[in-house]
Amino acid sequence: MAIGEVAAYAHLSDDDIAALGRELDAIRRDFEDRRGARDAAYIRHTIAFQRALDVTARLVIALSGGRVGWAAGVAALAVAKSVENMEIGHNVGHGQWDWMNDPEIHSSTWEWDMAALSSQWRYAHNYRHHVYTNVLDMDDDIGFGLMRVTRDQRWRPYMALQPLQNLVLALTFEWGIALHALWSGYARSDGRAARSAHTRAFLGKVARQIGKDYVLLPAVSGRRWRRTLTANLSANALRNVWAHMVIFCGHFPDGAEKFTARVVEQETEHEWYLRQLLGSANFDAGPVLAFLSGNLCYQIEHHLFPDLPSNRYADIAVRVRALCEKYDLPYTSGSLPRQYLLAMRTLHKLAVPDRFLRATSDDAPETASEWRFRPREATGADPEGRHGLRTALHRLRESRSR
Numbered sequence: 001m002a003i004g005e006v007a008a009y010a011h012l013s014d015d016d017i018a019a020l021g022r023e024l025d026a027i028r029r030d031f032e033d034r035r036g037a038r039d040a041a042y043i044r045h046t047i048a049f050q051r052a053l054d055v056t057a058r059l060v061i062a063l064s065g066g067r068v069g070w071a072a073g074v075a076a077l078a079v080a081k082s083v084e085n086m087e088i089g090h091n092v093g094h095g096q097w098d099w100m101n102d103p104e105i106h107s108s109t110w111e112w113d114m115a116a117l118s119s120q121w122r123y124a125h126n127y128r129h130h131v132y133t134n135v136l137d138m139d140d141d142i143g144f145g146l147m148r149v150t151r152d153q154r155w156r157p158y159m160a161l162q163p164l165q166n167l168v169l170a171l172t173f174e175w176g177i178a179l180h181a182l183w184s185g186y187a188r189s190d191g192r193a194a195r196s197a198h199t200r201a202f203l204g205k206v207a208r209q210i211g212k213d214y215v216l217l218p219a220v221s222g223r224r225w226r227r228t229l230t231a232n233l234s235a236n237a238l239r240n241v242w243a244h245m246v247i248f249c250g251h252f253p254d255g256a257e258k259f260t261a262r263v264v265e266q267e268t269e270h271e272w273y274l275r276q277l278l279g280s281a282n283f284d285a286g287p288v289l290a291f292l293s294g295n296l297c298y299q300i301e302h303h304l305f306p307d308l309p310s311n312r313y314a315d316i317a318v319r320v321r322a323l324c325e326k327y328d329l330p331y332t333s334g335s336l337p338r339q340y341l342l343a344m345r346t347l348h349k350l351a352v353p354d355r356f357l358r359a360t361s362d363d364a365p366e367t368a369s370e371w372r373f374r375p376r377e378a379t380g381a382d383p384e385g386r387h388g389l390r391t392a393l394h395r396l397r398e399s400r401s402r
Contacts, residue, residue, distance in 0.1 A: 001369045003278070006263050009373075011328070012327065012388060017270050021274075024270075024323070031312050035099055043097050050084050053083070057073050074238070078235040078238035079292065087294040087310065114178070115206055124183075135259045136150075138261055141180075145180070146165055151357075155352075163347065166344075166347050171237050173243050182199070249281065249336060252347070253340075254365040256279055259279065263275065277329060278389075280302075281339060282299050282300050304316075324390075330393065346366040373396065
């Protein structure tokens with residue numbers, strides 16, 4: 001089963017959690033106070049770069065001859081679309097730049113270059129996912145309603161196809177996000193009229209997106225319309241696969257824990273911080289890879305502080321990692337290939353019924369609860385003195401290797 005007692009699983013007392021929360025509050029205040037000209041220049045330069053790259057890529061596609069020019073243009077366009085999607089659209093949608101009071105770069109006005117309607121996505125993502133991160137039956141992003149990513153989800157026959165479903169989702173990720181956001185809009189709608197309004201808004205965005213990428217731009221290319229059409233299809237597919245990889249690396253590798261609904265019943269702000277630490281995962285990245293991923297290589301920091309500017313996450317990560325050391329908590333990270341392969345291992349493994357799996361639902365790489373430490377550890381009693389989760393996991397691994 002998923003984690004039902006976060007403090008017991010983390011091997012922290014209430015005082016420890018409160019102290020950790022106060023230190024994270026201090027980090028938030030510090031970086032809020034630092035926001036200024038440097039951050040404003042960063043997002044404006046990023047938008048200018050993305051738009052220039054988009055135009056350049058389209059000119060290369062339209063004016064060059066042969067496959068090499070087409071491939072170079074598609075690659076550049078895919079990068080431009082990825083930057084717009086993750087480093088700009090996603091982060092603007094979180095309100096990271098609302099403090100600038102610039103109507104162009106505000107969460108309430110930005111409409112990104114993908115199928116999902118920003119207003120519907122913001123509710124599904126900013127509220128349903130970020131407030132209830134990895135809480136079963138509350139966070140709709142656990143498997144996106146399509147796939148089984150924890151043994152807490154009951155196996156059903158159609159899940160045997162989830163490796164294929166995952167491949168289709170990767171290629172069409174923007175459409176999966178769009179439908180997911182629409183469903184969340186329906187879930188909060190009161191009556192048929194409200195649902196119809198969501199449907200009309202969604203179909204309007206879809207019509208504009210398809211019209212731009214697959215009708216208007218090919219049409220203005222004249223006789224080379226097929227070249228433009230296939231370039232747009234290819235760039236969108238590449239952007240979708242990249243976004244899928246980044247998102248899955250932050251949410252589904254080993255160490256990104258899941259929780260039962262009871263953990264949020266009386267959850268304090270400081271306990272919320274702890275759940276974000278335990279429920280998210282990073283992947284190692286330098287400045288270029290971080291930029292191309294929308295700085296979502298710092299998924300832990302993003303879940304702790306989703307509305308702080310993304311260009312600050314690298315600095316925030318240094319302090320968050322130090323806090324994990326101090327409180328003996330794991331800081332889940334690894335190379336991009338490793339984290340992605342772990343996520344894919346979970347998807348493929350959980351495509352089969354539990355009777356074919358060896359580990360229990362309390363003690364599996366992708367599914368764990370406080371009872372994995374039973375009997376002594378689950379109660380928090382340790383004759384050798386209190387320790388944190390990282391030490392507890394290390395001792396558990398040692399006991400198995402004997």
